[in-house]
Amino acid sequence: MTTPTLTAAIPDATTEPPARKAGWNWREVALAALLVFPNLALLVVFTYRPLIDNFRFSLYDWNISSPSATFIGLENYVEWFTSSDTATILANTVIFNVAAVVGSMVLGLALALLLDQKLFGRGTVRSLVFMPYVISGAAVGVAFQFVFDPSYGLIQDMLDRFGITAPNFYQVPGWALFMVTVTYIWKNLGYVFVIYLAALQGRRKDLDEAAEIDGTSAVRRLFRVTLPQLRPTTFFLSVTVLLSSFQVFDIIQAMTGGGPLGIGTTTMVFQVYQETFTNARAGYGATVASIMFLIVLVITLVQVKFQDRQD
Amino acid sequence: MSVQESSPATKVAGYVALAITVAIVAVPVYFIVVTSLKTHPDIYSDPVTWWPNPFAPENYTYLTETVPFLLYCATRSSSPPS
Numbered sequence A: 001m002t003t004p005t006l007t008a009a010i011p012d013a014t015t016e017p018p019a020r021k022a023g024w025n026w027r028e029v030a031l032a033a034l035l036v037f038p039n040l041a042l043l044v045v046f047t048y049r050p051l052i053d054n055f056r057f058s059l060y061d062w063n064i065s066s067p068s069a070t071f072i073g074l075e076n077y078v079e080w081f082t083s084s085d086t087a088t089i090l091a092n093t094v095i096f097n098v099a100a101v102v103g104s105m106v107l108g109l110a111l112a113l114l115l116d117q118k119l120f121g122r123g124t125v126r127s128l129v130f131m132p133y134v135i136s137g138a139a140v141g142v143a144f145q146f147v148f149d150p151s152y153g154l155i156q157d158m159l160d161r162f163g164i165t166a167p168n169f170y171q172v173p174g175w176a177l178f179m180v181t182v183t184y185i186w187k188n189l190g191y192v193f194v195i196y197l198a199a200l201q202g203r204r205k206d207l208d209e210a211a212e213i214d215g216t217s218a219v220r221r222l223f224r225v226t227l228p229q230l231r232p233t234t235f236f237l238s239v240t241v242l243l244s245s246f247q248v249f250d251i252i253q254a255m256t257g258g259g260p261l262g263i264g265t266t267t268m269v270f271q272v273y274q275e276t277f278t279n280a281r282a283g284y285g286a287t288v289a290s291i292m293f294l295i296v297l298v299i300t301l302v303q304v305k306f307q308d309r310q311d
Numbered sequence B: 001m002s003v004q005e006s007s008p009a010t011k012v013a014g015y016v017a018l019a020i021t022v023a024i025v026a027v028p029v030y031f032i033v034v035t036s037l038k039t040h041p042d043i044y045s046d047p048v049t050w051w052p053n054p055f056a057p058e059n060y061t062y063l064t065e066t067v068p069f070l071l072y073c074a075t076r077s078s079s080p081p082s
Helices: A002-022 A026-057 A075-082 A085-115 A122-134 A137-148 A154-161 A173-201 A205-213 A218-229 A231-246 A250-255 A268-278 A282-310 B008-035 B058-065 B069-073
Strands: none
Touching (some): A026 A282, A075 A085, A075 A282, A085 A122, A085 A173, A085 A231, A085 A268, A085 B008, A122 A173, A122 B008, A137 A173, A137 A250, A137 B008, A154 B008, A173 A231, A173 B008, A205 A218, A218 A231, A231 A282, A250 A268, A268 A282
């Protein structure tokens, strides 16, 4: 009984690949289309269409309250690249993102390494470190004004005890950017921490122990044994943290409103909002958004390429 | 530590780092909560007060009585309170 089906199955298996090459299996294609369609439809309607619309708007001079727009070609782009504000805004964006990504990743890893040790009360501290991440950015922004306030703030109060005058975080652009960056790192630390902690707990501890028996120093063990095992996590975090820090708006809006001196803490995403809704120049806002999209796209492609080479 | 018990010095350093972490994360959160219970002049006092004086829970009653906060929580922000 079983032998005929077995022998019948063997020629079938060998003849199947050419049969597949000859034509499409329409049942499978239909099934695949059916499964992909709902998600693809949502993506097209809510992601790709707005993306293309955004590029289209960037070619228009459009006051957001006006029903009509004038086509002006690439004039918006020319304006952005020749504007005197652009250098400052780009510098703000780069400083904020680099500091936010490096700062939250280094501190998050350090905290994860610390709370991976057997310490009393580490469970409570773990929850505590994650807590800021779930507080809304607007609330964090408002609350940290009480921390950084130059006359009534916590930092001012602390420094005063040591006889140091606190810098005016609200009026000096560099310090304002510092304030916003620190606040964002404080809020985002919990995310990096949790992901790194999970990776640390999933790592091979026997390698670490073997290295310890061999007499490898703790620092060397960290850089040669632990960190290489965390490389996929580091890559994942560098992409996700960069993408989210590029989009920080709530903290800046709540703390400085893009100032001081007009654009002291304005990053590109804040400029998009500023131009579109405050200055009502929706076309120019769309231009900045398009340029930002291209920058983020290039950075992400480079990161993925870099990761592929590492593997 | 299965291979080697960590030395007391590392233990102490670990707890010091733990305490610093708690301070950096918890103090701003504590300050948010305490400020919510302060009166307006108390918020802008110099030096900073670490405990509300006078204790002012009326900020919370303001939130529920003057502003339709509970309605906002239902995320129906577009419909006016009736």
